[in-house]
Amino acid sequence: MSVIVFVEHDEGRIKKSSREAVCYASAIDAGDVIALVCGNAEPKEMELLGQNGADRVLHATESRLDHGDIQAYASVISQAMDNENADIVILAKSSVSDAVAARTAIKSNASFATNVTELPNTSDGFMVKRSIFTGNAFAWVKLLKAKKIIGISKNAVAYKEEGGSAEVSDFSPVLNESDFNSTVTGRDKATGVVLLPEAEIIVSGGRGLKGPENWGMIEDLAEALGAATGCSKPVSDLEWRPHREHVGQTGVKVSPNLYIAVGISGAIQHLAGVNSSKVIVVINKDPEAPFFNAADYGVVGDAFEVVPKLTDAVKAMRD
Amino acid sequence: MKILVCITHVPDTTSRIAFTDGDTKFDTNGVQYIIGPYEDYAIARAIELKESHGAAVTVVNVGGAETEPTIRKALAIGADDAIRINADPEDSFFVATQIANVAKDGDYDLILMGRESIDFNGGVVHGMVGELLGIPSVSPVMKLDIDGNVSKIAREIEGGKEFIELKMPFVAGCQEPIAEWKIPNMRGIMTARSKPLNVVDPVDSEHPDKLVKFELPPPKGTIKMIDPGQMDELVSLLKNEAKVL
Numbered sequence: 087m088s089v090i091v092f093v094e095h096d097e098g099r100i101k102k103s104s105r106e107a108v109c110y111a112s113a114i115d116a117g118d119v120i121a122l123v124c125g126n127a128e129p130k131e132m133e134l135l136g137q138n139g140a141d142r143v144l145h146a147t148e149s150r151l152d153h154g155d156i157q158a159y160a161s162v163i164s165q166a167m168d169n170e171n172a173d174i175v176i177l178a179k180s181s182v183s184d185a186v187a188a189r190t191a192i193k194s195n196a197s198f199a200t201n202v203t204e205l206p207n208t209s210d211g212f213m214v215k216r217s218i219f220t221g222n223a224f225a226w227v228k229l230l231k232a233k234k235i236i237g238i239s240k241n242a243v244a245y246k247e248e249g250g251s252a253e254v255s256d257f258s259p260v261l262n263e264s265d266f267n268s269t270v271t272g273r274d275k276a277t278g279v280v281l282l283p284e285a286e287i288i289v290s291g292g293r294g295l296k297g298p299e300n301w302g303m304i305e306d307l308a309e310a311l312g313a314a315t316g317c318s319k320p321v322s323d324l325e326w327r328p329h330r331e332h333v334g335q336t337g338v339k340v341s342p343n344l345y346i347a348v349g350i351s352g353a354i355q356h357l358a359g360v361n362s363s364k365v366i367v368v369i370n371k372d373p374e375a376p377f378f379n380a381a382d383y384g385v386v387g388d389a390f391e392v393v394p395k396l397t398d399a400v401k402a403m404r405d
Numbered sequence: 406m407k408i409l410v411c412i413t414h415v416p417d418t419t420s421r422i423a424f425t426d427g428d429t430k431f432d433t434n435g436v437q438y439i440i441g442p443y444e445d446y447a448i449a450r451a452i453e454l455k456e457s458h459g460a461a462v463t464v465v466n467v468g469g470a471e472t473e474p475t476i477r478k479a480l481a482i483g484a485d486d487a488i489r490i491n492a493d494p495e496d497s498f499f500v501a502t503q504i505a506n507v508a509k510d511g512d513y514d515l516i517l518m519g520r521e522s523i524d525f526n527g528g529v530v531h532g533m534v535g536e537l538l539g540i541p542s543v544s545p546v547m548k549l550d551i552d553g554n555v556s557k558i559a560r561e562i563e564g565g566k567e568f569i570e571l572k573m574p575f576v577a578g579c580q581e582p583i584a585e586w587k588i589p590n591m592r593g594i595m596t597a598r599s600k601p602l603n604v605v606d607p608v609d610s611e612h613p614d615k616l617v618k619f620e621l622p623p624p625k626g627t628i629k630m631i632d633p634g635q636m637d638e639l640v641s642l643l644k645n646e647a648k649v650l
């Protein structure tokens with residue numbers, strides 16, 4: 087028996103969330119942990135998956151797999167399941183993970199669950215806890231089939247790095263023309279910034295900041311904290327900030343250790359995307375702002391005065 | 406061109422989330438239902454494509470008779486006709502099976518839906534429908550244009566977007582800013598009443614999973630207020646008490 091982890095990388099570097107998925111597979115304790123990597127990943131990075139608990143790494147080297155074609159990934163995973171006699175597949179949340187899980191589940195006749203937030207409960211069958219209503223509730227779901235595909239959320243398991251390196255072997259699944267349907271014509275991707283889904287700290291700004299020209303102080307605070315920047319929906323709708331920063335029910339769902347909300351009222355749709363943050367700090371000039379009901383620490387004050395002071399205090403602490 | 410738009414009938418985003426029957430049923434008391442916000446984007450884009458390229462737009466929903474007002478709203482926005490598959494949308498595999506069954510004989514060039522429903526947030530139905538029909542699926546789609554039989558798409562990737570080209574037919578899970586939400590006008594509401602809404606029976610489908618119970622998150626603890634002049638204190642609390650710095 088073995089557990090396969092679908093490991094994603096960003097230009098060769100293994101994603102932290104995928105390392106977490108390897109930790110999850112190792113904690114399930116249901117057989118050998120096999121990390122499956124597609125495309126052009128750095129060899130050293132793949133070996134280091136051993137530290138997260140991978141027993142082996144399968145590397146599907148086919149260059150067409152560098153591009154995130156959902157169908158091709160599903161083909162690779164279901165062939166690896168057959169070859170390795172694997173009953174369980176783990177995927178970390180990403181822009182393709184849910185769709186890959188869906189197609190793999192059909193190909194391999196498996197039960198599946200996405201947005202799983204904890205290790206499974208196997209005392210009576212195989213039960214997983216998944217987040218529903220955009221973080222406002224959970225559902226315990228029993229996966230009935232022998233094969234199971236599990237998509238996990240950030241922080242579903244304690245992260246660990248120990249042990250040695252894993253052996254990498256090449257894997258050559260049979261891929262058809264029909265597995266590759268799309269042609270990539272371009273990319274528009276932020277470089278050199280902390281991305282929201284992986285961020286441990288997020289500084290987020292709302293319409294209370296009045297205009298895009300005032301984001302300098304948000305960026306300064308984020309830089310002092312090593313944080314990613316986010317925003318509310320109207321802010322991205324007004325194009326003050328790029329869409330990728332839009333946090334909430336209809337945007338990115340985040341679960342950082344620390345979420346700092348500046349000039350955001352705390353509408354229920356915004357809260358839905360941040361309610362699994364560990365600690366929330368709210369800075370708002372209106373003491374009645376609903377966000378205070380969801381916060382751990384609150385500051386009633388003018389963002390234009392409070393934020394620069396906070397940045398100075400962070401810098402003083404870091405020195 | 407023929408477009409199928411799959412819509413959910415979900416609690417309004419401001420609904421109070423609570424459960425009954427020993428935490429096994431969603432408490433529908435006082436809950437207003439809407440077209441899921443992601444499907445609202447899908448339908449808006451379908452109507453734009455209908456206006457710019459000419460298309461017949463059909464909406465489909467898996468649900469009981471109570472979902473008909475939601476379906477009528479989609480017709481009021483501009484869809485031409487609707488199909489209601491008369492069954493509880495018990496799990497995503499069941500829903501995908503029903504949609505694929507309706508779609509397989511429909512000759513649709515495009516099957517649009519939301520990237521995920523806002524109640525169960527599975528994010529899997531587009532992929533499953535694509536796999537069941539043996540056609541490609543893309544999600545989350547932020548832009549979708551048509552040029553002959555090729556579609557030009559921007560899909561979200563971590564930290565940005567990727568531009569791809571794909572031949573029709575395919576399934577797309579939509580999100581903003583693919584289009585702006587459309588609000589039905591009076592004429593739309595009037596004509597929606599007489600547009601065809603066909604009710605069909607579901608096909609047999611297995612259930613690969615079983616819901617055991619729901620659970621609410623633990624209530625949030627009390628908030629600590631900090632004086633705006635005391636940012637050193639806030640930093641010290643974040644470092645020493647919350648231990649997040």
Ligand SMILES: Cc1cc2nc3c(=O)[nH]c(=O)nc-3n(C[C@H](O)[C@H](O)[C@H](O)COP(=O)(O)OP(=O)(O)OC[C@H]3O[C@@H](n4cnc5c(N)ncnc54)[C@H](O)[C@@H]3O)c2cc1C
Nearest residue numbers: 292293294318319334335336349350351355356371372389
């Ligand atoms: C279906 C649906 C989905 C939605 N999805 C999302 C979503 O995913 N994400 C999202 O964010 N929203 C979403 N919304 C919109 C949401 O309802 C709110 O309209 C939005 O979150 C408000 O953004 P805001 O807090 O930035 O602006 P506002 O509500 O205008 O709040 C601005 C806040 O700034 C404060 N402020 C003003 N000046 C200052 C100052 N000088 N210093 C400090 N504070 C100040 C004000 O007191 C106020 O609380 C959705 C809405 C719907 C209907």
